[in-house]
Amino acid sequence: MTAPPTATLPRVERLTPRQQMAVDCARCARRLGMAGQVWGEVRHRGLLFRLWICAPECPPSLTGGVA
Numbered sequence: 388m389t390a391p392p393t394a395t396l397p398r399v400e401r402l403t404p405r406q407q408m409a410v411d412c413a414r415c416a417r418r419l420g421m422a423g424q425v426w427g428e429v430r431h432r433g434l435l436f437r438l439w440i441c442a443p444e445c446p447p448s449l450t451g452g453v454a
Contacts, residue, residue: 397413399436405424413426413439415440415448422442
C-alpha cells in the first residue's frame with residue numbers, strides 16, 4: 388500500500404545506502420524492522436528505487452535531556 392503524498396520525495400543520492408535498500412526509513416532514518424509502508428518510487432541513474440517509511444508514521448524525535 389502506498390502512503391498518501393505528504394511531501395516531495397527526497398533525492399536518492401542524499402539518502403544513506405540503508406535508506407536506499409529499505410532497511411531504514413527514508414524520512415527519519417530509523418530502522419524499519421517489520422513495519423513500514425511505501426512512500427513512493429523514484430528513478431536515479433535509470434534505476435527504480437522504492438522508498439519506505441515508518442508505518443503508520445515516524446515516531447517523534449528523542450532530542451532533549453533526561454530528567
